[in-house]
Amino acid sequence: MVDSISTRLGGLAYGGDYNPEQWPRQVQEEDVALMRAAGVNLVSLGVFAWARLEPAPGRYEFGWLDEIIDRLHAAGIAVDLGTPTAAPPPWFSRAYPHTLPVNREGVRIGVGGRQNACPSSPEYRAATAGIARALAEHYRDHPAVVLWHVHNEYGAPLGECYCEASVAAFRAWLRAIYGDLDALNEAWGADFWSQRYGDWDEIDVPRANHTAVNPAQRLDFARFTSDEHLACFTLQRDILRASTPHTPVTTNFMTANCKSMDLWRWAPEVDVVSNDHYLTAERPDNHIELALSADLSRSLAGGAPWLLMEHSTGAVNWQPRNLAKRPGELRRNSLAHVARGSDSVLFFQWRASRYGAEKFHSAMLPQAGTDSQLWRDVVELGAQLRELAPVRGSRVAAEVAVVWDWESFWALELEWRPSVDLRFRERVDAYYEALWREHATVDFVHPAADLSAYRLVVAPSAYLLGEVAAKNLCRYVESGGHLLVSYFSGIVDEHETVHPGAYPGALREVLGLSIEEFHPLREGETVELGDGSRGAVWSERVRPAGAVPVVDFAAGPDAGHPAVTRHDLGRGTAWYVATAVDRLRPLLARALDTAGVRRPHGLPDDLEYVRRGDVVFLINHGDTEVVVSEPSGTDLLDGSVWPGAVTIPPGGVRAIR
DSSP, X not given: OHHHHHHHHTSSEEEEEOOGGGSOHHHHHHHHHHHHHHTOOEEEEOTTOHHHHOSBTTBOOOHHHHHHHHHHHHTTOEEEEEEOTTSOOHHHHHHOGGGSOBOTTSOXXXXXXXXXXXXXXXXXXXXXXXXXXXXHHHHXXXXXXXXXXXXXXXXXXXXXXXXXXXXXXXXXXXXXXHSSHHHHHHHTTTTGGGOOOSSGXXXXXXXXXXXXXXXXXXXXXXXXXXXXXXXXXXXXXXXXXXXXXXXXXXXXXXXXXXXXXXXXXXXXXXXSOEEEOOOOTTOTTHHHHHHHHHHHHHHHTXXXXXXXXXXXXXXXXXXXXXXXOOTTHHHHHHHHHHHTTBSEEEESOSBOOSSSTTTTSOOSBOTTTTSSHHHHHXXXXXXXXXXXXXXXXXXXXXXXXXXXXXXXXXXXXXXXXSOTTOOHHHHHHHHHHHHHHTTXXXXXXXXXXXXXXXXXXXXXXXXXXXXXXXXXXXXXXHTTOEEEEESSOSOBOTTSOBOSSSBSGGGHHHHTEEEEEEOOOOTTOEEEBTTSOEEESOOEEEEESSOEEEEEBOSSTTTXXXXXXXXXXXXXXXXXXXXXXXXXXXXXXXXXXXHTOOOOOSOOTTEEEEEETXXXXXXXXXXXXXXXXXXXXXXXXXXXXXXXXXXXXXXXXXEEO
């Protein structure tokens, strides 16, 4: 589906969110001329225009949008047409005040923001269906519309809602999942704290409490929340498909930064995976987090090309300190997404707003106008993306997979875990960074997915692991795969119930060990390992049962006991790491080498090396020139020919074909 869009565009998509309703006609006409100058070929329209498109219930006004779409089409610019349901108009909230979401503390939010309607509300769903159907029927034959864009960033900012409509919907969801109360009581461990239910109407949503709330109930409520938002999406998607069956439908994920949606369940429901990504400006290595997000987007797409729907030309407006991008950073960020599988470079937004909450957010056309370095960078990037048309539709190959499971993410970060320092992203980020610096390209996988394509699978934070997923990991190793697992994994099943027997219950067999006791470390405390490295956050008493110690704890509560183990099982190998090792990269390099993972060696830590199809992207995030002995070929970006070693200047990018 992505390929069909980029084929119609003649190459990679370039552009972003366009909000012409904020501007007079004279500015709109200027916008189209400047878009042509910048090489823009795709814009997103109507994403937040519900009040303009339907100023009163059932009264649709599309004339202004017709004019803009026709003007864009005449200029050769295609449209990603949004359904505006992320921002209900004031008349809706006035007519249905009970649809305003309620937070966990019982406070009903007000109007004036966005996503201010409960996803379980029948009135909200009916209204979204109405505007989606009207748009589909009106624009079904317009040649400019190449993509439908449903809603905006599901789960951000609205995730869970605790209103009465949510209570009723949660009970119905539980009935469908469990069938009867006996099954629900068993799954929730309802005999703990006298929580056994005798009637469905006794069940409430897990509101704020003066103590910890049943973790199984909270986990199910997280699943329910993701499913309710997904139902809102599929409602509109099906309406759009019925009218325009040949136009793909998407919604913009926030893959690595939206905790509340289980995107493994969402991804099969979209025709095209698209993602929004914004740098954490103050993070020194934020280009690595960018790579993680891009790899996760590609993985959700099953390895197929995907769309970068939003990122920023410069500063955003919602972080504590909204730092502008440094010279060259806009180009590096954009091309890194392309290197990792995106067939587009799209921004929020085209023209910087003069009013509203996002007026200090950067744009392709800044407040300073065309006499600015940012505008010149935008024009230059558009020209370079045209030169990268040959990568359109090609894929990125990876021999390493990292396990990512939103359900484990949810469960790990509920109340009363052995340590507040147990954080899903902390471990995933640590392992991903080490793999990035080892120049190993990574896919992300669900633990129950087919793993046969990978030489090494890394599970940094698999706290929740059901029987199916655990058996899948074991079969992978027995069949010749290499698995590396970090601490506090395999602890509970899908109902947040501890697996029977010693920890790590679901992984005892494949790891060849058991854990006698957890020993979380104090804040800032570290323990020395036998190889001179240090561990933080966690220590535990590991008892090998087939596994071989690789490195022992040299100090701390588990001194003399294994900190790292290796277990040969069948034709494969399973590694276990029982602490947060400060020198993770050498350990991973050993596992990569044992697994036979192919990757370039001897490159600087801050050089990004990614092969997409027959093009190798070399992105220098450092301050010094880098020379790479291979590959040889032609740089698509500037036409230079490199018959041997390739030189990448500081902050530079090359795409060698």
